[in-house]
Amino acid sequence: MELALVGLGRMGGNMTRRLARGGHLVTAVDPDPAAREALEDEPGVTTRASVADAVSALSAPRVVWLMLPAGAVTESVLGEVSGLLADGDLVVDGGNANYRDSLRHAETLEQAGLSFVDVGVSGGVWGLSEGYGLMAGGTTADIERLTPVLQTLAPAHDSGWVHAGPVGAGHFTKMVHNGIEYGAMQAIAEGFALLHARDDLVTDIPGVAEAWRYGTVIRSWLLDLTASVLADDVDLGQVAPVVADSGEGRWTALEAIDLGVPAPVITAALMQRFSSQGRGDYANQLLAMMRNSFGGHPVTSAKGSGER
Numbered sequence: 001m002e003l004a005l006v007g008l009g010r011m012g013g014n015m016t017r018r019l020a021r022g023g024h025l026v027t028a029v030d031p032d033p034a035a036r037e038a039l040e041d042e043p044g045v046t047t048r049a050s051v052a053d054a055v056s057a058l059s060a061p062r063v064v065w066l067m068l069p070a071g072a073v074t075e076s077v078l079g080e081v082s083g084l085l086a087d088g089d090l091v092v093d094g095g096n097a098n099y100r101d102s103l104r105h106a107e108t109l110e111q112a113g114l115s116f117v118d119v120g121v122s123g124g125v126w127g128l129s130e131g132y133g134l135m136a137g138g139t140t141a142d143i144e145r146l147t148p149v150l151q152t153l154a155p156a157h158d159s160g161w162v163h164a165g166p167v168g169a170g171h172f173t174k175m176v177h178n179g180i181e182y183g184a185m186q187a188i189a190e191g192f193a194l195l196h197a198r199d200d201l202v203t204d205i206p207g208v209a210e211a212w213r214y215g216t217v218i219r220s221w222l223l224d225l226t227a228s229v230l231a232d233d234v235d236l237g238q239v240a241p242v243v244a245d246s247g248e249g250r251w252t253a254l255e256a257i258d259l260g261v262p263a264p265v266i267t268a269a270l271m272q273r274f275s276s277q278g279r280g281d282y283a284n285q286l287l288a289m290m291r292n293s294f295g296g297h298p299v300t301s302a303k304g305s306g307e308r
Contacts, residue, residue, distance in 0.1 A: 001148050003027070003063040004054040006077060007095070008035040011121060012067030014128035015094075015153060020044030022152035027054045051080050061088040063146070067121075070097045070247065078105055087113035090142060094119045096248055099172035102137070106167040115142045116167060119150075120174020131155030135177070136163050137170030179252030179266040181222075182245075186269035188218075188226055196234070206230040243276045 001024050005016050008030040016028045020042050028039050028047045036047035048054040068074045102118040109116045117138035132153045143163045154160035164173045195202045209227035213219050249270040256263035291297040
């Protein structure tokens with residue numbers, strides 16, 4: 001197939017490479033010269049600085065796939081694209097968008113005669129070699145049209161991708177996927193924290209991680225990555241204890257509240273990330289002062305210089 005891929009960051013750049021190496025002709029779009037330069041020697045890839053240049057280079061009916069941050073950037077490019085494309089063209093949003101935004105985008109583009117598919121994409125920096133997990137939302141006709149691209153990006157033609165449902169299903173499914181990811185990562189991290197707390201007893205923590213990768217019920221790709229990290233540095237002394245949240249964990253927790261579906265593990269994992277970012281500091285300071293007030297318990301100095 002021939003398509004334009006807009007946004008050549010960590011995901012978009014490698015997706016472009018995988019598509020081109022799978023035989024597709026990709027017009028890769030990014031305003032950053034360095035991002036374009038990184039792909040200029042890739043057979044099957046033509047780079048453009050603007051969406052307008054890319055659209056003009058495609059043959060109708062056209063496919064434009066966006067790999068952009070959710071929010072203002074995606075909104076801006078979608079507005080630009082809708083004014084450049086024509087009836088029968090297809091827009092794909094592969095970024096981590098809120099599914100409610102995707103429903104709105106589909107309605108807006110439909111009014112302009114354009115088709116829309118939302119695709120949740122998982123795989124990170126390993127997607128180029130291992131393939132991407134893909135969750136697509138759209139009409140049957142649009143998904144069939146996009147199938148050659150999905151098959152190339154996926155780990156295999158017949159696995160690793162799914163037509164999850166109508167428009168919105170792709171990003172809703174990816175949202176839930178990332179919520180599960182939060183919970184699974186938290187459980188693994190807490191387990192190894194317990195092991196590390198008794199490293200006098202468990203003397204080969206990297207070996208435990210490696211052993212758990214085979215035959216155990218918790219074996220997983222996340223555990224594989226964890227084992228690799230611990231093999232390099234079991235104490236993690238150079239790593240600050242701060243964990244960012246991308247937004248999809250928040251959306252998952254809010255959706256659980258809206259639907260009345262209990263999701264305590266996912267929500268607790270999200271709260272732990274907030275705590276790591278310092279957002280629980282004030283509450284902890286107040287707790288310390290409350291204990292001091294009712295029980296005379298000592299309070300540690302903010303400078304770590306002792307108690308008062």
